[in-house]
Amino acid sequence: MIEQTLDIATADGEMEAFICHPERGGPCSAVLLLMDAPGIREELRDMARRLATVGYYVLLPNLYYRAGRDTIFGPNVLEEGSTERERMRAVRTKMTIPPVVNDVGSILAFADRQDKVRKGPAGCHGYCMSGPYALAAAARYPDRIAAAASIYGTWLVSDAEESPHLSLANVKGELYIACAEHDALAPLPMVEELRTWFQRAGTTGEIELYPGVHHGFAFPQRWCYDNPAAERHWERLIALYRRRLG
Secondary structure, eight states: OEEEEEEEEETTEEEEEEEEEOSSSOOBEEEEEEOOTTOSOHHHHHHHHHHHTTTEEEEEEOTTGGGOTTOOOOTTTTSTTOHHHHHHHHHHTTOOHHHHHHHHHHHHHHHHTOTTBOSSOEEEEEEGGGHHHHHHHHHHSTTTEEEEEEESOSOSSOSSTTOGGGGGGGOOSEEEEEEEEEOTTSOHHHHHHHHHHHHHHTOEEEEEEEEEEETTTTOTTSTTOOHHHHHHHHHHHHHHHHHHHO
8 A cells, every 4th residue: 555644735724634545556536534523543544544455545634734733632532521622622613514625625636636546536425523524525526526425424414504415406426324323413313304305305325324333333443333334334335436436
């Protein structure tokens, strides 16, 4: 595998991104992996590597870059009351969909300039807070993002003007939305409401409920990690990208 960490220019500064892709073969289709709230860490880099081993040029950007380069948090970032959690939340609570979707445009433009990237459709998926970002990006760039996924995305239906459920009709590609049965950030009534919007928009894709698991089930270092569910999400995700990106 080829790995590097580079800065990608955006309208608001330099965004650090971890990039990995196969050493042989190529060029490869670009896939954006959008982080969850705890931010960039080795666990996410390993997930990017896994996806790259099956033939994709994977970009993992630090979406917190506007708050500075020290937005890398310690292992206790999820512990209630910890200093790291409070530091993360001070950044996280200021995040909104529009600037992140603009960042996706910058990442796609960067990818288009790379010799190792195949020209054509790209993929984008996000975990937790980035589930809405991935779906919104698919709606903003319908001719570029052919496949997008939200893995236990938070607040996919909300009162926000930019809530992703309102722009599903703009998506031309295929969506995959994975929801955990036990998720206070995407409760079951919200999932059912999203299904209604999904069907009303005629969106291509699937909303799948993962029974018996909790928000965060795909992260190996999380207390709620569930291996069968995590492997299912990998199967679904890779199949999606195979269908739409090759």
